[in-house]
Amino acid sequence: MTDDIESTTPFETVRWDLNPGRTVLVIIDAQNDFLHADGWYAQKGIDIAHMRRTIEPTRQLLTDVRAKNIPVVWTRHGSRGTEDGGPFMQLRPFLKEGGLRQDTWGYEILDELGAIEADWYVEKSRLSAFFNTNLEGVLRALNADTVLFAGILTNQCVAATSKDAMYRDFRPIVIEDCTGTTMPHLHDPAIEMMRVGWCEVRDLESTLGEIRQLAAAP
Numbered sequence: 722m723t724d725d726i727e728s729t730t731p732f733e734t735v736r737w738d739l740n741p742g743r744t745v746l747v748i749i750d751a752q753n754d755f756l757h758a759d760g761w762y763a764q765k766g767i768d769i770a771h772m773r774r775t776i777e778p779t780r781q782l783l784t785d786v787r788a789k790n791i792p793v794v795w796t797r798h799g800s801r802g803t804e805d806g807g808p809f810m811q812l813r814p815f816l817k818e819g820g821l822r823q824d825t826w827g828y829e830i831l832d833e834l835g836a837i838e839a840d841w842y843v844e845k846s847r848l849s850a851f852f853n854t855n856l857e858g859v860l861r862a863l864n865a866d867t868v869l870f871a872g873i874l875t876n877q878c879v880a881a882t883s884k885d886a887m888y889r890d891f892r893p894i895v896i897e898d899c900t901g902t903t904m905p906h907l908h909d910p911a912i913e914m915m916r917v918g919w920c921e922v923r924d925l926e927s928t929l930g931e932i933r934q935l936a937a938a939p
Contacts, residue, residue, distance in 0.1 A: 744866075793840045868893050
């Protein structure tokens with residue numbers, strides 16, 4: 722009996738198929754302040770290289786997603802100031818005087834990624850893009866059952882949002898190549914935590930291979 726217990730794996734990884742017409746891509750916080758060399762994070766001396774590694778893979782992902790008419794949702798993180806930023810601001814004193822402020826250049830999506838007006842946009846002020854936003858309503862309206870996740874930060878907003886997606890009975894899939902963080906040593910542990918906890922994690926190549934086999938959504 723003891724041997725059986727010791728050999729039991731407490732978590733199983735999953736593999737979910739992408740369903741035509743029921744898959745949506747959510748790109749989390751791909752904003753100038755995080756990703757651009759002139760953005761607030763870089764200007765404050767934070768190494769943004771691991772976050773910037775997501776740019777080209779995300780561009781590739783978007784090309785294939787758009788070819789199949791898969792809806793794209795962008796989230797943007799920010800606040801008017803420290804008053805409505807919550808404890809998030811207290812944990813990041815370099816944001817006290819600026820950065821991630823609504824209605825600024827730094828708040829906008831990085832131009833290189835090619836966001837378009839027809840995409841969907843969700844404004845958030847906490848780590849999870851579901852908290853006090855219309856993201857769930859948007860996904861329901863788009864008839865989503867499976868949600869692809871890309872963006873930043875792996876160990877914070879990507880982890881929090883994908884977990885909240887599972888709580889709402891969506892099937893979250895995080896694309897590892899398309900995620901990055903300010904603390905690269907936390908990337909792999911966060912990915913493993915998501916993989917065995919609440920979502921599928923896959924690489925870009927396998928994701929593109931499946932997308933290319935899908936029938937284009939109307």
